[in-house]
Amino acid sequence: MAATRYDLPDVDAFTRPYWDAAADGRLLIRRCGACGKAHHYPREFCPFCWSEDVVWEPASGRATLYTWSVVHRNDLPPFGERVPYTAAVVDLDEGPRMMTEVVDCPEAELRIGMPLQVAFRAADEGPAVAVFAPADEGAGPA
Numbered sequence: 001m002a003a004t005r006y007d008l009p010d011v012d013a014f015t016r017p018y019w020d021a022a023a024d025g026r027l028l029i030r031r032c033g034a035c036g037k038a039h040h041y042p043r044e045f046c047p048f049c050w051s052e053d054v055v056w057e058p059a060s061g062r063a064t065l066y067t068w069s070v071v072h073r074n075d076l077p078p079f080g081e082r083v084p085y086t087a088a089v090v091d092l093d094e095g096p097r098m099m100t101e102v103v104d105c106p107e108a109e110l111r112i113g114m115p116l117q118v119a120f121r122a123a124d125e126g127p128a129v130a131v132f133a134p135a136d137e138g139a140g141p142a
């Protein structure tokens with residue numbers, strides 16, 4: 001019997017568009033039609049003004065690193081096989097702050113405010129999960 005995994009998100013009818021987009025390598029956020037603010041994680045109403053006039057919107061995938069913690073020990077499967085990994089909080093260009101993981105970056109090169117670009121880690125089971133890698137500086141649109 002396979003060990004219980006703690007990294008697979010629950011997908012329901014409300015969040016299915018998010019996970020479908022993730023499978024295509026696109027990050028979706030939610031934006032409020034009443035106050036104009038974007039938020040993440042996805043909620044059915046705006047967390048700023050409580051309006052239910054909230055729609056999905058493709059995010060640019062650009063973000064900056066707000067803070068991080070390198071995890072050296074986690075006994076919950078499958079994280080034990082992944083340590084060390086960089087748990088992080090990033091600021092999306094659209095405004096929302098997002099809990100994620102930074103990949104492809106040695107710990108010594110992590111910097112607050114460093115530019116990041118979304119990537120998606122395909123799972124052998126369950127939906128793809130958004131992670132962030134260092135952006136190629138100067139490569140993207142200004």
Ligand SMILES: [Zn+2]
Nearest residue numbers: 032035046049
């Ligand atoms: Zn709002």
